[in-house]
Amino acid sequence: MISKYSHILMLLSAILAFAPVLAVDYILDGYVRIRETSSIQNLVDELTIETQESVYDGLKSIRTVLEQSPSLCTPTFVRNAQNALRTSLALRQFIVENDDGVQYCDLFGQDLHYVVLSKTLTLPGRPETLTVVQLEGYELPMLKVTRLVGAKHVSAIVYLSPRLTLGLPEGLRTATTFRLSLTNGTPIVTLGDYAEFAERTNDLAFIAVNSFASEIPIRAEIAVPFLDVRAGYADLDWAFTIIACLMSGGFLFLALQYVRREAIPAMDIERAIALGELRPYYQPVIHLGTGKLLGCEVLVRWVKRSGKVVPPSEFIDYAEASGLAIPMTVHLMQQVRNELSGLCREMPEIKISINLFEGHFHDNSIVEDVQAIFGGSSIRFRQLVFEITERRPISNNVQAASVIAGLHAIGARLALDDVGTGHSNLAYMQTLGVDIIKIDQVFVDMVKPDSGQVPVLNGLIAMAVDLGAEIVAEGVETEAQAIYLRDHGVVQAQGYLFAPPLKPEAFLNLARALNFVAPKSEDLGDSAAA
Numbered sequence: 452m453i454s455k456y457s458h459i460l461m462l463l464s465a466i467l468a469f470a471p472v473l474a475v476d477y478i479l480d481g482y483v484r485i486r487e488t489s490s491i492q493n494l495v496d497e498l499t500i501e502t503q504e505s506v507y508d509g510l511k512s513i514r515t516v517l518e519q520s521p522s523l524c525t526p527t528f529v530r531n532a533q534n535a536l537r538t539s540l541a542l543r544q545f546i547v548e549n550d551d552g553v554q555y556c557d558l559f560g561q562d563l564h565y566v567v568l569s570k571t572l573t574l575p576g577r578p579e580t581l582t583v584v585q586l587e588g589y590e591l592p593m594l595k596v597t598r599l600v601g602a603k604h605v606s607a608i609v610y611l612s613p614r615l616t617l618g619l620p621e622g623l624r625t626a627t628t629f630r631l632s633l634t635n636g637t638p639i640v641t642l643g644d645y646a647e648f649a650e651r652t653n654d655l656a657f658i659a660v661n662s663f664a665s666e667i668p669i670r671a672e673i674a675v676p677f678l679d680v681r682a683g684y685a686d687l688d689w690a691f692t693i694i695a696c697l698m699s700g701g702f703l704f705l706a707l708q709y710v711r712r713e714a715i716p717a718m719d720i721e722r723a724i725a726l727g728e729l730r731p732y733y734q735p736v737i738h739l740g741t742g743k744l745l746g747c748e749v750l751v752r753w754v755k756r757s758g759k760v761v762p763p764s765e766f767i768d769y770a771e772a773s774g775l776a777i778p779m780t781v782h783l784m785q786q787v788r789n790e791l792s793g794l795c796r797e798m799p800e801i802k803i804s805i806n807l808f809e810g811h812f813h814d815n816s817i818v819e820d821v822q823a824i825f826g827g828s829s830i831r832f833r834q835l836v837f838e839i840t841e842r843r844p845i846s847n848n849v850q851a852a853s854v855i856a857g858l859h860a861i862g863a864r865l866a867l868d869d870v871g872t873g874h875s876n877l878a879y880m881q882t883l884g885v886d887i888i889k890i891d892q893v894f895v896d897m898v899k900p901d902s903g904q905v906p907v908l909n910g911l912i913a914m915a916v917d918l919g920a921e922i923v924a925e926g927v928e929t930e931a932q933a934i935y936l937r938d939h940g941v942v943q944a945q946g947y948l949f950a951p952p953l954k955p956e957a958f959l960n961l962a963r964a965l966n967f968v969a970p971k972s973e974d975l976g977d978s979a980a981a
């Protein structure tokens with residue numbers, strides 16, 4: 452069982468171990484998207500704020516020049532305007548015109564050539580208006596802020612964000628689309644193909660953000676291809692991948708360690724036998740009428756050098772599947788002979804039950820082993836019972852019948868274990884010569900303090916009686932169960948109510964206490980005969 456699951460476990464852990472590597476792209480994509488969205492958002496926010504500041508610069512210059520020199524186009528007016536130019540970063544021109552565009556004066560005393568690119572927009576809450584203009588000889592358009600003084604238009608022409616004038620910032624160079632526009636939709640600056648912009652805002656292949664100026668009708672939008680910015684994270688990608696590989700390696704290593712830890716004990720059964728680490732524990736079988744000891748069942752335990760006691764559930768399947776259960780049983784029987792010979796001499800009626808498995812019924816070697824080990828010891832063959840579980844069917848019935856006949860011939864008996872839990876036909880098993888039927892714990896467990904009759908259990912008991920077999924009830928844990936069984940004619944029982952599987956010394960003491968035999972010094976029997 453362990454080895455079967457360990458393969459599945461291995462496969463699962465190998466797949467799981469690579470999860471970090473597979474997750475790198477996903478995590479990094481998410482990280483890049485969040486980080487870049489926020490940095491591009493900052494950038495467009497700054498551009499709109501700077502553009503707004505430029506407009507404020509224009510508004511401020513108009514106010515200052517008009518306060519200092521209310522008469523338009525006087526030498527003082529022009530000088531003040533030139534001063535404004537020196538103190539303002541954004542201001543590019545100052546101009547006075549009439550409704551028809553006739554120019555009265557400007558900063559440099561020449562006619563200013565420009566084209567108007569937009570409708571005139573009002574600035575919310577202010578007397579001034581805003582238009583987009585293209586000055587001759589400049590690459591980018593500018594903003595014209597105008598105040599009406601009488602019938603004259605006093606205008607300051609300002610750069611867009613100084614940053615845009617200085618050349619595009621890093622983040623915008625990779626931008627497939629960037630647009631600065633008036634909120635009525637009139638474009639001021641467009642880079643890339645704006646027609647696709649609407650599609651891109653919803654496309655995961657792009658990072659798209661926009662930003663509105665708070666006080667002036669200007670907006671900036673940008674869509675950057677995700678792969679362009681992702682490429683900038685190649686170093687981080689490597690670092691992440693290396694870390695993830697290390698993590699995967701670590702996981703895999705741990706998983707391997709775990710699987711090996713699980714699997715190695717099973718592989719080591721052979722060594723455990725050689726080291727004498729597989730020991731018999733003895734669970735008493737008690738007479739429910741007299742409370743006397745009738746015998747015991749031998750149950751294997753793996754007692755490690757560390758003192759840890761491993762139950763059979765953790766290795767018995769492997770032992771059986773690998774065939775190691777055969778040498779294990781020989782080894783157990785030798786210890787049983789050494790440990791229980793003395794007791795069997797004192798109590799010639801007690802029975803010792805030994806568990807066999809299906810593999811023991813493939814040839815007659817078990818009969819020979821039993822003869823070799825117990826022949827000549829104080830344990831008589833008639834004191835031995837061999838248990839075969841009903842959970843797994845016996846494959847070769849002819850050979851099995853021959854083994855059973857061999858055991859019967861020397862005087863040993865056969866018990867069918869875990870009766871009621873398997874698929875084999877009890878009546879058919881009976882034709883093989885089963886002498887004892889062991890009723891499984893699950894049926895005994897159906898007896899609760901107030902449960903009344905338990906028909907399934909009664910049925911099993913009746914069937915065993917019909918077949919003329921002795922009955923042993925297993926897993927008796929409560930007094931109610933013991934009483935119920937006794938009332939239904941079952942007198943042999945084992946279970947935690949009386950004792951768990953015990954170490955040899957404890958079992959010998961209990962046996963003698965129950966059967967009133969004074970302890971003897973040569974307790975551990977005729978090991979010399981081993």
Ligand code: C2E
Nearest residue numbers: 750751762763767806807808926927928945946947948952
């Ligand atoms: P099993 O032959 O049916 O043995 C009875 C199991 O029930 C034992 O478990 C025993 O400790 C446990 N048991 C005893 N009284 C009670 C109780 O009152 N309540 C409960 N819940 N359990 C109780 P254990 O020793 O862990 O053995 C498990 C199984 O391993 C055995 O079941 C048997 O199939 C197998 N096994 C044990 N020793 C050997 C062996 O030497 N050879 C072979 N082939 N199989 C063995």
Ligand code: CA
Nearest residue numbers: 748806838868
């Ligand atoms: Ca058993």
Ligand code: CA
Nearest residue numbers: 868869889925
């Ligand atoms: Ca059993």
